[in-house]
Amino acid sequence: MSIATLDGHPELLASYDPGRAYDELLQAGREPRQHYQGLYQHLLSLPPDELTHRQSAADLSFLNQGITFTVYSSAEGTERIFPYDLIPRIITQGEWSTIDRGLCQRITALNLFLHDIYHEGKIVKDGVVPMDMVYSARHYRREMRDVTVPRGVYVAVDGTDLVRVDNGEFLVLEDNLRVPSGVSYMLVNRQVMKRVFPRQFRNYGVQPIAQYGQVLLTTLQSLAPVHVDDPTIVLLTPGVYNSAYFEHTYLARQMGITLVEGSDLLVHDNYVYMRTTAGLERVDVIYRRVDDDYLDPLVFRPDSSLGVPGLFNAYRAGNVTLANAVGTGVADDKAIYVYVPRIIRYYLGEDPILHNVETYLMTDDVQRRHVLDNLDRLVVKAVGESGGYDMLIGPHSTAEQREQYRRRITAQPRNYIAQPTLNLSVAPCFIDGRVEARHIDLRPFVLSGEETTIVPGGLTRVALRRGSLVVNSSQGGGSKDTWVLNE
Amino acid sequence: MLSRVADNLYWMSRYLERAQHTARLLDVTLDLVPDRSSSAGARAWERLFLSLHLRPAEGLPLKGRPITQLLALDPKSDHSIVHHVAVARDNARQVRELISSEMWELINRLYLDLQRASMEQVWAEPHPFFQAVKQGAHLFQGITDSTMVRDEGWHFIQLGQFIERAGNVAALLSAHVAVEEEGQFSLHASDLYVEWLGLLRSCTAFEAYCKVYSADLQFEQIAEFLLLNDNFPFSVNFAASAMRAALDGIADTTDTRKHNAILRRIGRLKATLDYEQIGDLMAADLRSTLDQIQIQCAQIHNDIFHSYIGYTVDVKLPAVS
Numbered sequence: 001m002s003i004a005t006l007d008g009h010p011e012l013l014a015s016y017d018p019g020r021a022y023d024e025l026l027q028a029g030r031e032p033r034q035h036y037q038g039l040y041q042h043l044l045s046l047p048p049d050e051l052t053h054r055q056s057a058a059d060l061s062f063l064n065q066g067i068t069f070t071v072y073s074s075a076e077g078t079e080r081i082f083p084y085d086l087i088p089r090i091i092t093q094g095e096w097s098t099i100d101r102g103l104c105q106r107i108t109a110l111n112l113f114l115h116d117i118y119h120e121g122k123i124v125k126d127g128v129v130p131m132d133m134v135y136s137a138r139h140y141r142r143e144m145r146d147v148t149v150p151r152g153v154y155v156a157v158d159g160t161d162l163v164r165v166d167n168g169e170f171l172v173l174e175d176n177l178r179v180p181s182g183v184s185y186m187l188v189n190r191q192v193m194k195r196v197f198p199r200q201f202r203n204y205g206v207q208p209i210a211q212y213g214q215v216l217l218t219t220l221q222s223l224a225p226v227h228v229d230d231p232t233i234v235l236l237t238p239g240v241y242n243s244a245y246f247e248h249t250y251l252a253r254q255m256g257i258t259l260v261e262g263s264d265l266l267v268h269d270n271y272v273y274m275r276t277t278a279g280l281e282r283v284d285v286i287y288r289r290v291d292d293d294y295l296d297p298l299v300f301r302p303d304s305s306l307g308v309p310g311l312f313n314a315y316r317a318g319n320v321t322l323a324n325a326v327g328t329g330v331a332d333d334k335a336i337y338v339y340v341p342r343i344i345r346y347y348l349g350e351d352p353i354l355h356n357v358e359t360y361l362m363t364d365d366v367q368r369r370h371v372l373d374n375l376d377r378l379v380v381k382a383v384g385e386s387g388g389y390d391m392l393i394g395p396h397s398t399a400e401q402r403e404q405y406r407r408r409i410t411a412q413p414r415n416y417i418a419q420p421t422l423n424l425s426v427a428p429c430f431i432d433g434r435v436e437a438r439h440i441d442l443r444p445f446v447l448s449g450e451e452t453t454i455v456p457g458g459l460t461r462v463a464l465r466r467g468s469l470v471v472n473s474s475q476g477g478g479s480k481d482t483w484v485l486n487e
Numbered sequence: 488m489l490s491r492v493a494d495n496l497y498w499m500s501r502y503l504e505r506a507q508h509t510a511r512l513l514d515v516t517l518d519l520v521p522d523r524s525s526s527a528g529a530r531a532w533e534r535l536f537l538s539l540h541l542r543p544a545e546g547l548p549l550k551g552r553p554i555t556q557l558l559a560l561d562p563k564s565d566h567s568i569v570h571h572v573a574v575a576r577d578n579a580r581q582v583r584e585l586i587s588s589e590m591w592e593l594i595n596r597l598y599l600d601l602q603r604a605s606m607e608q609v610w611a612e613p614h615p616f617f618q619a620v621k622q623g624a625h626l627f628q629g630i631t632d633s634t635m636v637r638d639e640g641w642h643f644i645q646l647g648q649f650i651e652r653a654g655n656v657a658a659l660l661s662a663h664v665a666v667e668e669e670g671q672f673s674l675h676a677s678d679l680y681v682e683w684l685g686l687l688r689s690c691t692a693f694e695a696y697c698k699v700y701s702a703d704l705q706f707e708q709i710a711e712f713l714l715l716n717d718n719f720p721f722s723v724n725f726a727a728s729a730m731r732a733a734l735d736g737i738a739d740t741t742d743t744r745k746h747n748a749i750l751r752r753i754g755r756l757k758a759t760l761d762y763e764q765i766g767d768l769m770a771a772d773l774r775s776t777l778d779q780i781q782i783q784c785a786q787i788h789n790d791i792f793h794s795y796i797g798y799t800v801d802v803k804l805p806a807v808s
Contacts, residue, residue: 063599064592240581253584264489266800275490277639277795278741279803 012048013428018437022166022425024089025437035092035485042200043087043428043435051430054196055086067188067246082185083478085429088193089440089460090204096456096484099162099170102354103444104452105344107158110177110331111448112347114154118144118327128346129339133363136414137336138384139178139329141292143299147316149325150223151450156323157216157287158446159183159459162354164425171357173422173441175340177332178324179289182459183445184247185479187212187254190457193481205486207456212445213254216287219449220255223321224284231284234260234274238290238306248289262290267310270317285321292326334383334417335361358420362413371418372409375402378418380409393469395421424469429462429480439463441471442482456484488639488740490796492582496640497791499578500647503594506571507624508655509539509558513568514617515688517551522681531685538655538662541566552610559616560606568620569601587634590627597623642736645729646791653726654784656713659689660723661777667706683709690721710773711765723780724760730787731757741795749790756783 018026025036032040043051062081091099116123117134124131134140159180161173190209194201217233224231237248239261252259264274265283273280288295294304299312314320330336338359341352360367360378371378375394382390392405409416426437444458460482461471471477512535520528532549536542539558547553561567576598583591600619609616628648635641663686670679683704687693690713699716700708716722731753738744759780768776 064596065588240577246583249583258489259584260489261491264491268800268804273804275798275803276741277488277490277493277737278743280800 010044012043012046012051013435015434016428016437018426020166021423021437021439022164022168023437024164024425024427024440035090038203039088039090039200042197048433051086052433055430058084058086058192058196061192062188065188067185083462083464084189084192085438085462085464085478085480086193086196087428087430087435088197088481088483089427089442090483090485091442091457093485093487095170098353099442099444100454100456102170102172102352103158103160103446103454105348105350105353106160106172106175106340107155107446107448107452109344109347110158110175110340111152111154113343114325114328114331115149115152116347117330119146123343123346126346128342129336133335133339133414134330137330137333138415139292139327139333141327141330143312143316144325144327147326148318150225150321153223153323153448154325154328155331156219156223156325156448158448159443160446162442162444162458163357163422164442166423168425170354170442171422172340172354173357174334174337175332176443177328179291180443180445181244181247181289182443182461182479183212184244184250186445186457186459186482187250189459189479189481204483206483207486209455209457212455213251215447215453215455216251217255217257219447219453220285220287220321220323222449223323225318225321228284232258232282233285233287234258234265234283236260236262236265236286236288236290238262238294242289244289251287257287262294262305262307265308265311267308267314270310270314270319272308272311272314272320283320285323287323292329295322295326329384334359334381335363335414336383338417357422360418362409362416362418367418368409368413372406375406377421379421380405380416380418383415383417393421396469421469424463424471427460427462427480429464431464436466438466439469439471440480457482488643490798492585493639493643494796495578495582496585496643497647499575499582499594500644501651502571502575502578503624503627504648504651505655506568506575507621508652509566509568509571510617510620510624511691512538512659512689513555513558514614514621515685517555517613518688519681519685520551523678527678527681531682534662534666538659539566540658551613555610555613556606560604560609569604572598572601572620572623582640585640587630589630589634593623593627593630597627637736639737639740642733642740646733646737649726649729649733650784650788652721653723653730654781656690656721656723656726657777657780657784659686660710660713661774661781663706664774664777670706680704686713692719692721695719707765707769710769714768714777715760715763715765717761724757727753727757727760734787737795743794747794749787749794752783752787752790756780756787 025032025040027033059081062084067081113123123129124134155177157180159176159182161176162170163173164170186209220233221231235248235252235257237245237259239245242248249259258274260274266273266275272283274283290306293301294306296307296309296312297304298309312326315322315326337356338361341356344350344352360371362368362371376397378394380392392401394402424439424441427440428435429438431438440460440462442458442460444454447453460480462478462480463469463471464478465476516531516535519531523531529549532554533543543549547557557564558566559568562569564570576594579586579591579594604616631644663682666682683706684693686709687696687704692713696709696712699712712719712722714723717724717728719725734749734753738747738750
């Protein structure tokens with residue numbers, strides 16, 4: 001069935017142009033893929049105004065519920081809604097099964113890696129990962145040497161960014177092992193979607209994700225210090241001005257745990273307490289959404305007022321669990337990333353199920369020379385950054401920017417990596433009254449405790465500007481609901 | 488419950504009450520401008536400042552527009568309605584996971600609506616603006632009543648609202664004692680009627696008063712109604728009852744009933760309001776009684792802080808097990 005023969009409102013899709021990227025919606029011959037058929041026809045049957053109407057209802061619902069994020073550099077003020085696209089992204093059960101197995105494999109290996117480098121360092125001694133690469137990582141924490149964490153789980157919550165490339169394969173773009181965010185948008189996107197397309201949703205057989213809060217709670221419970229039967233779990237937030245504050249309140253409510261700020265906690269005799277109206281109460285597990293640097297002014301940044309003095313000592317003593325553990329950032333360093341396939345083989349003796357994006361190390365002379373010669377075609381990223389900060393997108397850059405990065409790379413080769421400019425897959429998005437193709441990625445959330453669980457779905461982020469490849473919310477990206485089908 | 492959270496709930500509720508009180512005073516005063524001579528009008532504005540514990544700045548014209556600008560819309564003033572609602576909403580935002588979504592959505596929408604209001608628009612038609620604030624506050628109270636678990640948080644919300652109200656109504660009455668004194672010598676009966684009408688309407692009490700005392704507006708009866716009546720929600724005595732219920736609830740949930748000085752204080756306040764007679768109070772010194780009530784409210788406020796919010800660590804460590 002092609003567009004021209006359909007009854008309804010084909011003009012809605014008339015300007016849909018996937019370009020040369022992998023198209024989630026259409027296959028060769030502008031035919032919709034099988035799992036998109038139902039949605040495709042439904043879209044064509046809708047009057048364009050209907051979608052506009054539903055979009056503004058959804059936007060208003062986000063604003064009134066205060067589902068917003070904070071942009072640090074924006075002058076216009078602090079709160080904005082996270083732009084939400086109405087049209088869901090659909091993933092088949094077969095595709096999901098590969099992602100699920102691949103991510104479980106990856107996080108298992110990364111947890112083993114973290115345990116190893118903070119203890120014996122076998123992988124370094126065996127020369128699989130260069131020693132200087134590990135110890136020079138910006139987020140390597142010397143203080144974590146020989147600290148034992150419950151069940152050896154360093155990364156309890158991981159948000160891995162996947163991209164789909166031209167041949168339809170999902171690749172791992174980066175791991176987020178410190179304080180990954182975005183899961184609340186995955187959950188509220190679904191709530192809104194159910195209201196906007198109720199019938200479509202039911203007919204499709206979409207796997208549920210609403211259990212995320214419960215699974216996260218079970219995960220955190222399983223990581224409590226060993227001697228604690230009924231652990232008190234709290235979520236530590238930097239506070240109301242943090243960009244992800246909405247998410248912190250949302251998750252605390254979903255789990256029924258207390259949301260605390262640093263000033264609510266204190267450490268006495270190496271135990272952590274929270275200050276309540278009925279007196280001080282012991283805290284056993286902290287799901288912390290505060291970066292390592294700000295956790296404890298006595299050990300890390302002394303100027304931080306977000307953390308709790310003495311927290312790290314209580315943690316070392318094993319009296320409180322931090323999830324994620326301190327020092328996990330070494331494993332999502334973008335140069336260490338290059339070694340993850342080798343890390344998987346080393347610890348698990350398996351081939352990686354999900355592959356990496358080809359990546360050039362600037363510490364390698366040959367690779368660096370190649371990159372410096374081809375800056376206009378590559379993407380350069382700082383190894384310790386996230387959120388799309390400090391990166392150069394070659395094809396969209398000016399000569400001046402390239403020169404700037406050339407100098408930075410030459411001065412600090414360990415601090416940068418480069419990757420080919422990926423043609424991320426595109427999906428239909430509702431933009432200004434029309435359905436257009438926009439680049440997307442996918443961030444599933446992996447929970448590791450007694451067992452490893454991935455709620456089927458994730459946050460599909462959308463680069464809302466035409467042709468843009470940057471999906472970060474801080475850089476003008478939006479999101480859409482992600483449907484993983486039952487079969 | 489976290490001390491900080493209790494503090495946020497308390498202030499959220501207090502500031503919303505303060506916003507609606509300010510809205511009511513401004514609304515009534517503006518509405519009665521045509522009924523007053525210009526000198527009576529200026530005195531009414533002065534009284535409004537006095538009942539909000541403020542003093543008009545040097546050089547501020549005692550006229551509707553500049554005062555409305557200052558007390559309704561000035562975001563930089565610590566005493567404007569938009570400021571109060573913004574603070575209430577900021578506190579609510581910090582405890583979003585504890586209040587119901589309905590409560591948050593309402594206070595957030597009220598905040599967004601007020602942010603959009605301009606002076607031109609408000610001054611062209613002041614009443615709908617104040618009406619929106621009052622209705623927003625009432626709606627918030629109603630939603631709170633019908634969606635929130637009657638837990639400790641609810642008690643702190645009640646406490647904030649009614650401690651604010653008790654103090655506000657006492658201050659408002661205190662500011663009107665002068666009218667009563669003046670009325671005996673110089674004021675016309677019809678002028679006096681306007682003042683008493685304004686006082687009652689500032690507490691949405693006119694209709695309720697008429698049901699109890701008929702439309703014969705006498706200060707002694709008004710004072711009795713607004714101070715001692717224990718059935719009318721805007722009376723000081725009603726507020727004191729609500730405070731006591733909240734403090735009882737907090738003492739129970741935190742297991743702090745023993746040696747609780749706050750319960751003694753509220754008991755004493757409640758006894759004054761339950762057993763004093765208005766005639767005796769007026770014969771002695773009503774103004775000093777009203778001031779005393781405000782001082783007692785302030786003491787209770789301080790005690791709450793030191794017992795539940797900002798206590799020192801050594802006194803509250805759990806027993807070692």
